[in-house]
């Protein structure tokens with residue numbers, strides 16, 4: 156997810172769309188390996204209740220993961236299970252709150268089933284051929300290649316995790332193959348890794364329970380990734396009342412209706428969230444979240460009341476998972492600070508912290524408390 160009002164790095168992203176395939180014949184081949192970090196060969200899922208991740212990535216990525224301070228920390232689980240997964244009309248399975256869940260509260264923390272580098276080079280036989288191939292043929296060749304690699308990866312998974320992966324939904328009927336289709340339907344983009352070739356590589360995580368969270372353009376939760384525990388974390392971005400469906404956004408929720416529709420096409424459903432139902436007013440507001448709000452927040456003359464009204468409007472449009480919202484909260488905190496209103500400062504600081512925690516995870520939230 157990206158924000159129009161902040162240049163801060165966004166460590167998480169929505170579930171993947173199939174990546175821009177590298178169709179350059181000259182490109183350097185990347186070595187892709189299959190491995191399971193830190194888990195001894197032959198280990199079973201019973202021995203490792205936190206699970207582990209089958210990786211289909213360049214070996215240098217595995218080295219980077221291993222070099223993360225504290226890796227592999229134990230997963231931080233919520234103190235009590237606060238959700239259930241059950242079918243819902245027209246959406247397949249869905250995740251529901253089984254009690255009220257507060258902003259910033261952890262809902263799910265799980266180790267991904269797979270981590271896959273989704274930008275892959277052309278198979279050797281195609282790279283070495285002199286025959287000109289159409290973009291579509293190249294795309295199909297890369298898809299087939301990745302499907303084969305995924306077959307080998309899935310074959311090596313523990314039986315329980317393999318079963319979980321194969322039970323996921325595949326919404327992609329465009330020649331992706333059953334394993335790549337599942338990756339594309341359920342994948343979450345990972346944080347960036349440094350690759351020595353300097354290329355723009357992309358990675359995708361798939362996990363078990365979190366894959367059951369459906370989409371909304373005004374979601375009530377957000378995903379982040381904690382590298383040291385290698386855990387995917389889902390937290391509430393507004394109060395989720397018991398019985399409410401838990402949702403995330405699969406696309407940039409600050410995008411306009413037409414942009415969101417386009418981004419969602421490959422998931423094979425029509426979004427009927429409030430922003431899509433009333434797209435005229437939601438588009439009008441979303442257009443303001445970019446440049447106009449940014450200018451308002453950087454203008455010294457902007458008043459506290461003005462930004463408090465913005466906060467209310469962002470909440471009315473269900474956009475609390477955006478950086479625009481956090482930026483407004485931090486603006487208000489600073490204004491109260493300049494007025495010496497300690498209680499208000501504490502309140503808004505805590506609110507900004509909880510939202511940053513939900514959007515970007517603990518490391519980023521702690522960092523935001525330290526920064527002036």
Ligand SMILES: C[S@@+](CC[C@H](N)C(=O)[O-])C[C@H]1O[C@@H](n2cnc3c(N)ncnc32)[C@H](O)[C@@H]1O
Pocket residue numbers: 245246247248249323324326340341366367368369370371421422423424425426427
């Ligand atoms: C990541 S899966 C989510 C869990 C899925 N419902 C299941 O049964 O496992 C994504 C798929 O769920 C369905 N889906 C997600 N959000 C939806 C929504 N707002 N309305 C209808 N279907 C949705 C679509 O079929 C989509 O391709």
